[in-house]
Amino acid sequence: MLIIIGSGCSITRGIKKNQVLVRKITIKGIDEQFADAAVNYVDKEQQPNNWLNLQLYYTFNKSGKKNIGEAPAILDSNLVEYSRFQMEKYIQNRGYLKAKVTDSVVIKKQKAELVFTAVEGPMFRIRKFEDSIPDKNIKNLYNANRNKLSHIQPGGRFDTDSLAHDRDELYLLMKRNGYYDFFRQYISFNYDSTFNSSVVDIKMMIDNPAGLKEHPVYTINNTLITISRSSSRTTGKADTIQVDSQFRFVDFSGRFKPRTVIDYTFQKKGQIYNIDNQTLTTTRLSELNVFRNVPNPTYEKTADSTHRLDTKIDIVPLKRMSDRVEGEVLFNGGRYGYNVGNTFTDRNVFKQAAILQVKINWSILFDNGNNVANNSAIQNQEFRAGVNLIYPRILTPFNFPLLGKFGVPHTIFSTNYSLFYQKGLVTRESFINSISYDFFETGRKQHTVTPINIEYSRGIIDPVARQALLDQNRYAYVSLIGRTVFTTGSQYTFQYNNVELNSYNNFTYFRGSLDIGGNVLNLASKLFNAPKDTLGQRKIFGYAFAQYTKTEIDLRIYRSLGGERQLILRLNPGIGVPYGNSNQLIFEKNFYTGGANDIRAWLPRTLGPGQFNRATYYGTDSLTRSRLKYLDQFGEIKIVGNVEYRYKLADNFFGAKLKGAVYMDAGNVWRLGKKAENPNGEFRFNNFLQSTAIGVGTGLRFDLSFFVFRLDYAFKFKDPQFNGADQWVLFKHADELFSTGTFKRSYLQNYGDNYAFAQLNFGIGLPF
The missing domain is CATH 2.40.160.50 (membrane protein fhac: a member of the omp85/tpsb transporter family)
Known part of the structure; x- marks a missing residue:
């Protein structure tokens, strides 16, 4: 801060004489609930700079070798016009279909104020909503869930965000109920705003696939789990196990038991396809902290016409062992010292993704100057050692359900020793x-x-x-x-x-x-x-x-x-x-x-x-x-x-x-x-x-x-x-x-x- 102040604090000191710095944005005529968001539609390069960011840029970037702070927002008429267009489009999408935005620029001493003035016109509301869904199964599913997923309601404000929201929610509803082949493009909206009374009629359509009378529902079939080596290679000898009628396990690393992955594969044979189970599988396997790369499971349709999906899960493990040294220097109220620690980690004990951590830490603190009788002497020392064994499941003498829907559960066996010495x-x-x-x-x-x-x-x-x-x-x-x-x-x-x-x-x-x-x-x-x-x-x-x-x-x-x-x-x-x-x-x-x-x-x-x-x-x-x-x-x-x-x-x-x-x-x-x-x-x-x-x-x-x-x-x-x-x-x-x-x-x-x-x-x- 002293360097910045000493070098001069003018906000225009780093721009050319023929340049103008954008310092203020004023928006007029926009409904209060949308005004704050409307500012975000001004192009990023025309947003006023944070004063400190700008001073940091002027101070440290003179050589052009560093990227510190924030480059000055130089007035650009093309970007101002682009910002005006984006803001107008934003307001129209909020239901003011006839809205218009104009812009003007006020310049004083190389500083510019951008003024955007809106004439919103009437707000359009939804008069009528209807749908066209030829697939009866999808129509029944939609009708059963419409009230909790739809933002489009008669009498409500018309805006295009609601249309996009309903399209996304409906897409996910299909993907959660077996419609593996369903795409957003099947959903479309037509709306008519030609009425003088500022109302809109909306019609939603869900088309069938070309040549089909309905969308097929898919179920899960077999699952192939492949674990590569840490180098991502899938060559050489592999542990191959046919676990049951669903799971086939191929491990090129030779380090894992099948249940390590199967326990957190939330897609079971015979169940309908559900995109949430696909995402849940990826998330939980990543949370085990033993795999470097866990992409989403991929699917292949079976060769017959039974609408079944074979699943492939390809995983790259982390290196099994790691060692980390940490240290810090402490300064506190006339006392100073240091803290040194070492953590050894084995990420796959017993081939079950159990994590073994061995931690050792030594800290020492000196008293500096304030204590005459003990000047610069060791004030205290502490040595700590601990061993933690962390299983990614609940281990008990009796059967316990897998509590993995919302996060990986853990059983932690812990042993810790500490020795603390305070002088005198x-x-x-x-x-x-x-x-x-x-x-x-x-x-x-x-x-x-x-x-x-x-x-x-x-x-x-x-x-x-x-x-x-x-x-x-x-x-x-x-x-x-x-x-x-x-x-x-x-x-x-x-x-x-x-x-x-x-x-x-x-x-x-x-x-x-x-x-x-x-x-x-x-x-x-x-x-x-x-x-x-x-x-x-x-x-x-x-x-x-x-x-x-x-x-x-x-x-x-x-x-x-x-x-x-x-x-x-x-x-x-x-x-x-x-x-x-x-x-x-x-x-x-x-x-x-x-x-x-x-x-x-x-x-x-x-x-x-x-x-x-x-x-x-x-x-x-x-x-x-x-x-x-x-x-x-x-x-x-x-x-x-x-x-x-x-x-x-x-x-x-x-x-x-x-x-x-x-x-x-x-x-x-x-x-x-x-x-x-x-x-x-x-x-x-x-x-x-x-x-x-x-x-x-x-x-x-x-x-x-x-x-x-x-x-x-x-x-x-x-x-x-x-x-x-x-x-x-x-x-x-x-x-x-x-x-x-x-x-x-x-x-x-x-x-x-x-x-x-x-x-x-x-x-x-x-x-x-």
Whole structure:
């Protein structure tokens, strides 16, 4: 932006003196419901430029070697006339059959305004509709479905889009009911608009094939499935199996069992041809993620006159194995580090399109400068390793129907291990094993069920840090991060409208989860009179087990504001309750906030709980401060709300779409009841607003189609660790945003750390 501003911001600086730049389009005389769409019929090269796109083009394309930004829209009289004609045709197609459009151009200082003026005339309505369908079977099928598929109704507005819509819907109706040889050309419309009363009579005709009295209905016969090698070659030896009376399976790769493809071939012998089953077969086979190319099945008519179709499915598989290395550099609030990961994938375990993934990840974070006692030292490290085996079907001890109509279902066997080390505080390790099922009830409703989830975790606290925490009466925190816990449980998640998340439609997204643990172990411990530890908690296999219930909701409302502008409202509450054999949640089951995806003005896990003030346990000793500086703040209750407005800045910014956002985040985490270690950290309705944090900010999104790179700059607007008017830090201490004064010096003295008004977040993907 500084480069652009420094080089001059005139929007005409890059065009010749004899050229004129189109800067405005004005449309007059068009019905309001069509005016916005009418603008789109102005030729693309005559559409006014986005200011930033144009400046980027002027700045970076002087050499002619780069394609950045957007070329200037130079006035072209031929394109203006073409645009006038297209707009006139558009209005006539909306039912104003006598409409006329004229154009004019207003030029001032090399800037042009295009003015299109319409005289619409009367709107024509449909007076009468009739059809001519000699094939009685098709006529009966049409009559049974007309009300739900047709946009042509007597009394309604006449427009050609309705004719095109009805033709397409009728074509699909035929293709779904066995009419393989049916084409759109069989459907035609005649309409008479010669009446002075502005009405139209419409007649629809569906012709029979030449020389035939009716359209034939086709059924599915045999199916040949051919899988080539990954190189697309179909040579050499092949595994050939006649599976049953319908399916013949030929596999040149030698890597697949027949059921891998047959399970997701939704065309069965004897059924009438249905184009939806053809599309469904292609879609589901592609979703298996083991095939590189899955074209639509092709059909050949049998040699006899029985109107049967032999099906051919030709598939090219992906390479069976792949290995991907990923890495990123992290910068966050004076801390920096890196994250390196490796993912090995085997795409066809047991020849059943089961995917085996082995993931290893190592991250390390340094503290840079702000922590005098621990300057430039390793702040924390984490090593993670996991193995996932993903089957593209539901595997159970009993027969289960194939739930593949709306998406490929999965059975996921998962094992994950993590080892986390925070300097001077704790070493934690966890081991989690689970079996999960996910499937689609409809195209929008997705269920994930985890009937078995086994977790083991333990923490070892640094002796000095342990004593410092005990001296501050933070016994619960010592127990939370330093104990060994074993539990089993079950989980359930429901998602609605996940398929819409990358669109600009108006929709509501919902995700709800329920996590219940320890009940089976509690019952078993009582039945077998399991021993208790010193805290009175029963033990299984020598370890106390956790018992809890946790639920969380993510509700979002997406509203399109036209083009690529969007408003998102989000509410994300959750609560976890320990009970029975537990007096607190497992460390990993608590709620935390702050960071790049919820309240962006705070570092991850540094906000809350409630109005808890960290200065109460920092103390004055610098070594103690260094140990406890990044102590995770947690709570059993979480409420976060977000409002974000997204918009487009430039279409081509070094190969990416440049988008912007402004937002407000609000919320916190709270403790269930009063806790000695977190004064004022409990949830109370009469203190909810006082204990809620608010952050505001703006951001840039670099959209590269296959992923989004994001930068968010957020400011603390209301900080609940303070009281009264002092909470409104952005107002009360705005003069210290970029300088140091009384407030920052006082904070440094009490907290041993600088107060950060702003937080820069780097992320991959959108926050929600």
